[in-house]
Amino acid sequence: MTPDEIAARLDAFEVRRIDLPGARRAAVAVTVTSVDERCGIWVLKRPDDMRSHPGQYALPGGSIDPGEDEIDAALRELEEEVGVHVGRDAVLGRLDDYATRSGFVMSPIVCWAGPDRQVAPNPAEVAHLYFATLDEIAVAPRFITIPESPRPVIQLPMLGALIHAPTAAIIHQFAEVIAGRPTRVADLEQPVFAWR
Structure with a gap:
């Protein structure tokens, strides 16, 4: 799938925003790249000694700073965490906002990093950077129940692990949307362990 084809699928998708009073705003970069002509995205694993969300799988991202919009924040975090700079012209589209249990509303921004990019992950924020092909992210999700919530917990079995929301929800929605299925994930x- 080409960046233009991904952009067209995203353009046809009606994005839902979440306005949650009191929530902090954050953005993540769903970064499309290619390695040896195989298209995919970067997924990172946080260091075990991080203060917030240690050892969890994530997309490059973080809080939106004063004066930034979602795009600015996602692209800044991509550069700070992965060492890859892209401009606003690299943005292919966006996905639905996702409200986290830790008090954030995350806005996923999809961008194109170009082929075979050199990366320089920041070891303070990235224990391991994975390249997951579009086929690998199209894995069938698992849904489990927990006594603490009536909502289903999503798990994506990929990268030799189980990836959970919010990362799993965003990756799942991206895979579904580029496959032409406008799937919603806000209720996942x-x-x-990720509620803090």
């Missing part, structure tokens, strides 16, 4: 739950 995070595991209790």
Whole structure:
């Protein structure tokens, strides 16, 4: 799938925003790249000694700083965490906002990093950077129940692990949207360990 084809699928998708009073705003970069002509995205694993969300799988992202919009924040975080700079012209589209249990509303921004990019992950924020092909992210999700919530917890079995929401929800929606299926994920739950 080409960046233009991905952009067209995203353009046809009606994005839903979440306005949650009191929530902090954050943005993540769903970064499309290619390695040896195989298209995919970067997924990172946080260091075990991080203060927030240690050892969890994530997309490059973080809080939106004063004076930034979602795009600015996502692209800044991509550069800070992965060492890859792209401009606003690299943005292919966006996905639905996702409200986290830790008090954030995340806005996923999809961007194109170009082929075979050199990366320089920041070891303070990235224990391991994975390249997951579009086929790998199109994996069938698993849904489990927990006593703490009536909502289903999503798990994506990929990268030799189980990836949970919010990352799993965003990756799942991206895979579905570029496959032509406008799937919603706002009602998918995070595991209790990610609520902090």
